[in-house]
Amino acid sequence: MDGFVSWVKGVVVDEEQTVSDPELLTEIMEIRESVEEAPDSQALNQIQSRMKEKLEETSGSFADAFRRRNFDEAVTCMQRMTYYQRASEEILKKL
Known part of the structure; x- marks a missing residue:
């Protein structure tokens, strides 16, 4: 099997599976755009704070x-947590 697969209570979870939730995909695209357009580290820290809240x-x-x-x-x-964590990691790379 490709990707990371978890088993929880008999449920197989492929964490690399494509997500088809249009709301989540739109949200992640907007977050990535915000990260790319952030003018400074203060703006990135604000986005990072939002990601922390979303993760919690x-x-x-x-x-x-x-x-x-x-x-x-x-x-x-x-799946949502995986996307938020990846976005958070992208922000940290830019800081």
């Missing part, structure tokens, strides 16, 4: 979905 919020949603055994929602949260 989504992590909470993941934990809630997992507790409720709603594994489809938990997988969606994991």
Whole structure:
């Protein structure tokens, strides 16, 4: 198998699977544009702060979905966290 694959409670999660959530994809594109157009480190730090908030919020949603055994929602949260983490890493490279 290509990519990273996780098994959680019998649910296979391919973290490299293409995401088809248009809202998330649009949000990530906007974040990347903001990062590219950021005039200075202060602007990048503000974007980084938003990514941290998004990661914390989504992590909470993941934990809630997992507790409720709603594994489809938990997988969606994991995918969102992966995208937010990658965006955060891009910001750190620019700082």
